[in-house]
Amino acid sequence: MSTEPIRHRNFKAQAERLKRQDAFFWFIGLLTLGFALITLLSLIVDMAMTGWPRITQTFFLSFPSRLPERAGIFSAWVGSLCVVLVTSLVAIPLGIASGIYLEEYAKKNIWTKVIELNILNLAGIPSITYGLMALGFFVYKMHLGQSILTAGMTLGLLVLPIIIVTTREAIRTIPSHIREASYSLGATKWQTIRNHILPYSSGGIMTGVVIALSRAIGETAPLITVGALTFIAFLPSSVMDPYTVLPIQMFNWVSRPQEEFHVNAAAAGLVLLTMTLFLNGTAIYIRYLFRKKYKW
Amino acid sequence: MVKKAEVINLNFSYTDKKVLNSVSLPIYENRITALIGPSGCGKTTLLRCFNRMHDLYGSVKYDGQINLFPDQLNILSKEIDPIEVRMKIGMVFQKPNPFPKSIYENIAYGLRVRGVKKKSFIDEKIEDSLKKAGLWKEVEDRLHTSATALSGGQQQRLCIARALATEPDILLLDEPTSALDPISTAHIEELVTELKNAVTIVMVTHNLHQAARTADFTSFMYLGKMIEFGESSQIFTNPKEQKTENYITGRFG
Numbered sequence: 001m002s003t004e005p006i007r008h009r010n011f012k013a014q015a016e017r018l019k020r021q022d023a024f025f026w027f028i029g030l031l032t033l034g035f036a037l038i039t040l041l042s043l044i045v046d047m048a049m050t051g052w053p054r055i056t057q058t059f060f061l062s063f064p065s066r067l068p069e070r071a072g073i074f075s076a077w078v079g080s081l082c083v084v085l086v087t088s089l090v091a092i093p094l095g096i097a098s099g100i101y102l103e104e105y106a107k108k109n110i111w112t113k114v115i116e117l118n119i120l121n122l123a124g125i126p127s128i129t130y131g132l133m134a135l136g137f138f139v140y141k142m143h144l145g146q147s148i149l150t151a152g153m154t155l156g157l158l159v160l161p162i163i164i165v166t167t168r169e170a171i172r173t174i175p176s177h178i179r180e181a182s183y184s185l186g187a188t189k190w191q192t193i194r195n196h197i198l199p200y201s202s203g204g205i206m207t208g209v210v211i212a213l214s215r216a217i218g219e220t221a222p223l224i225t226v227g228a229l230t231f232i233a234f235l236p237s238s239v240m241d242p243y244t245v246l247p248i249q250m251f252n253w254v255s256r257p258q259e260e261f262h263v264n265a266a267a268a269g270l271v272l273l274t275m276t277l278f279l280n281g282t283a284i285y286i287r288y289l290f291r292k293k294y295k296w
Numbered sequence: 297m298v299k300k301a302e303v304i305n306l307n308f309s310y311t312d313k314k315v316l317n318s319v320s321l322p323i324y325e326n327r328i329t330a331l332i333g334p335s336g337c338g339k340t341t342l343l344r345c346f347n348r349m350h351d352l353y354g355s356v357k358y359d360g361q362i363n364l365f366p367d368q369l370n371i372l373s374k375e376i377d378p379i380e381v382r383m384k385i386g387m388v389f390q391k392p393n394p395f396p397k398s399i400y401e402n403i404a405y406g407l408r409v410r411g412v413k414k415k416s417f418i419d420e421k422i423e424d425s426l427k428k429a430g431l432w433k434e435v436e437d438r439l440h441t442s443a444t445a446l447s448g449g450q451q452q453r454l455c456i457a458r459a460l461a462t463e464p465d466i467l468l469l470d471e472p473t474s475a476l477d478p479i480s481t482a483h484i485e486e487l488v489t490e491l492k493n494a495v496t497i498v499m500v501t502h503n504l505h506q507a508a509r510t511a512d513f514t515s516f517m518y519l520g521k522m523i524e525f526g527e528s529s530q531i532f533t534n535p536k537e538q539k540t541e542n543y544i545t546g547r548f549g
Contacts, residue, residue, distance in 0.1 A: 108354070177389055177391055177393040178393055178396075180349065180387075180389065180393070181389065181393045181394075181395065181455070181458075182395075182405070183349070183382060184349065184382055184386065184387040184389075184459075185382065185405060185406040185409055185459070186379055186382040186383035186406065186409050186410065187379075187405075187409045188379055188409075191409055195405065196395060200396065293396070294396040295396060295444050296393075296396060296444065
């Protein structure tokens, strides 16, 4: 060990060395980011170039057909919207209420710990598992059939953990002194939640909801198991009707041998991608708005 | 002098850890009582017993009484809802904590919680409590702008106004100036001294000069025990206990 006093060290050389390390990590970071972005971008560009000529009004307003040039995504995007609507009705109230319950009401004991851990795990299990569970429960046990209702509830369960987790995280960002201010004025728990917790966390909650819905729109695997059809030449008239959704339609077209159907698939993919990008953009915008609105 | 409240043999534990040990002291009406002592002595814990703030965090045990006069209501009793207690006893915190809403809504909240709906009454109460808190002149033309845009000192006076609007029996101040600059601190001290005509005040402070300047009574706490209680003039000039003397002369703490 050197007994040389610290102030005698060559700080200039040391700073130079640290700066070189900095530059190195900056370069590595840029490289990996660039790699990811270029891969994604080339996929999108390729799909856009292939699919763009098919993006016309008739493509949106035509039912699927065995003739690729007459096939469209009318039933698919209407089906997607209906399914996501059911998903929203199921997952948003349940997810937000569960998040509030776990964060504000539940006693912090071993059971809540177990539940919390399970919710985190649920967010990570493969979506096909939800599909199989829904097939057993919604389709066979509850006899809901291969309907929009089944599909919406299946996706609702799938995205429920996302909404619960983001709700809890949004609530947790509210400092405890704001809560205490409300309680110290004689407010009840519900008054505090209603007037403070919910409004201040609504930005975070809405962000989570939008991200959850955008995940639901793109989901395919669980819907295959609960019986989304691939050829639907009519619009649903009730939630018990059969349906198809955009990713399923796309999947179907991709698996056809004719080249022209692949063009249709690319066009449908472009529509789907635009929808999810739009939703994610909305989520970012909401978060930005609320960050500006609430400061403590 | 009339007693507004009395703490009798209060023991308090928090997840099986005893924080207050047989604390007793009187709180006199329209007087300022300061709680002083080194960090961790339990003074803030004692203050937060007065409005049952600890109940928010589970696993706490009160043993003993805090009786509120004139009706001899033991606010620590299990039969009494903490919400009822907080309706009677207001609190101002260490760090100014206005809600991220308008100045108007901040003060109206305590009234709305109590079911007050009449706008003219709320308007009147807002003006009145802002005047009492010495903030009216500065904010009268921007009541509907955000409270978080105010300076730290103004925010703290807003928090005082918010507590006053609900006409509390006792106002608890938890180191109300520790996050403020000297000018805002002087402002708040002056205000607190004026306020005692309207409300009984219990104040935790780390600033011994502040206690000596503003408080009528001071109690010195150490390791969860009440070491000495008396008139501030006596505590700061002629303490009876050696520990009190050591603390106020800066020998420990």
